[in-house]
Amino acid sequence: MLKDTYVVNFPQVLHFGCGSRRQAAAEVDRLLAGQEVRLFLLASKSALTSSPGQELLDSLGTRVVGYKCGISSDPPLAEVEECIVALREASANAVLCLGGGSVLDTGKAAAWLSQGSGSVAEYFAGSIPAPEKIMPLLALPTTAGTGAEITPNAVLTDAVGGQKRSLRSGLMVPKVAVCDPDFTFSLPRRITADSGLDALTQALESYISLGASEYSRGLAGRAVALLMRWLPLAWEDGTNREARTRVAEGSMLGALAFSQSSLGAVHGLAHPLGHILQLAHGYTCAVLLPHILAWNLPSCRPALQALAESMSCSGAEALLEKVQALTEQLQVPGNFRAAGLTPAVFDYVVKNCRSGSMRSNPRPMSDDEVIALLQKLS
Numbered sequence: 001m002l003k004d005t006y007v008v009n010f011p012q013v014l015h016f017g018c019g020s021r022r023q024a025a026a027e028v029d030r031l032l033a034g035q036e037v038r039l040f041l042l043a044s045k046s047a048l049t050s051s052p053g054q055e056l057l058d059s060l061g062t063r064v065v066g067y068k069c070g071i072s073s074d075p076p077l078a079e080v081e082e083c084i085v086a087l088r089e090a091s092a093n094a095v096l097c098l099g100g101g102s103v104l105d106t107g108k109a110a111a112w113l114s115q116g117s118g119s120v121a122e123y124f125a126g127s128i129p130a131p132e133k134i135m136p137l138l139a140l141p142t143t144a145g146t147g148a149e150i151t152p153n154a155v156l157t158d159a160v161g162g163q164k165r166s167l168r169s170g171l172m173v174p175k176v177a178v179c180d181p182d183f184t185f186s187l188p189r190r191i192t193a194d195s196g197l198d199a200l201t202q203a204l205e206s207y208i209s210l211g212a213s214e215y216s217r218g219l220a221g222r223a224v225a226l227l228m229r230w231l232p233l234a235w236e237d238g239t240n241r242e243a244r245t246r247v248a249e250g251s252m253l254g255a256l257a258f259s260q261s262s263l264g265a266v267h268g269l270a271h272p273l274g275h276i277l278q279l280a281h282g283y284t285c286a287v288l289l290p291h292i293l294a295w296n297l298p299s300c301r302p303a304l305q306a307l308a309e310s311m312s313c314s315g316a317e318a319l320l321e322k323v324q325a326l327t328e329q330l331q332v333p334g335n336f337r338a339a340g341l342t343p344a345v346f347d348y349v350v351k352n353c354r355s356g357s358m359r360s361n362p363r364p365m366s367d368d369e370v371i372a373l374l375q376k377l378s
């Protein structure tokens, strides 16, 4: 059953296409019209030192008054805190993030939580009210996968409490998103596969989510079709401009969809599993995806059938087989045995999987059913 009422919350401006980074400086000026521009730049090292990254930096010029380079994957709260200190020291009045999901999520959280007087740990724990405003924020993704340039989420890790989960606020939707596929041309194969399969998981989970609407489903269905067709080609040849562009576009469309509809059990389980097994997010999703799609099929067969038909696929089962074949082609294993999944961590996963994503899954999954799945994967 699709939702009959919904609100959409997207970036004000979205630039897409090779070379769109050249619009970033003008967008900063537009956002801060009438004020002195004091931009804080948060970037991944590899993106900043790449040729398009250097061109972007040159175009921003003296607007940049402070920067931080390099963020850990699964960013810990302490790194958000460090960013807040640095942007306050620089008296910045806007944040531009350039990087993968970890960089973008850290920048989003820092731009928001810097507007209050509490610590990041206090906001993460929900022990004090979060700020009601955010610093102007621009996001330039350099991988084609997480959709963090579109979404209201920042996935952070509390190293002390041993918890990885999303902070969520509509305020964290960046004011401007600039999706320039040029940044993805130099990505290594593993990152191409992991981020692309994350994007595919997001699009598929959005399509069958309990929070789906005609609006989100239109975007999600197109994202699935683009990613299924072009991700294998981007994996085969990273310099294939058409493939890189269509994968980046599929990732963006999927993010526009799932940021409105929410996700499903793959993402619900991927956060605790990825944290406890120390695996990349997209890779964790890709291992889970074929299993959970098969589990969900009895509860969403008409939707998956319609999606399959829109892609000239003979039926829902055939679509699921194609998804599984794609994960195998991109060298994703069918379980977590090599990653060391054992019954010792089952309780942790069960306790930490009950997120909004899990609640949006089309087929409810009890604790016993989660454990049965984990047994199959270990």
Ligand SMILES: [Fe+2]
Binding pocket: 146, 198, 199, 202, 267, 281, 285
């Ligand atoms: Fe994801």
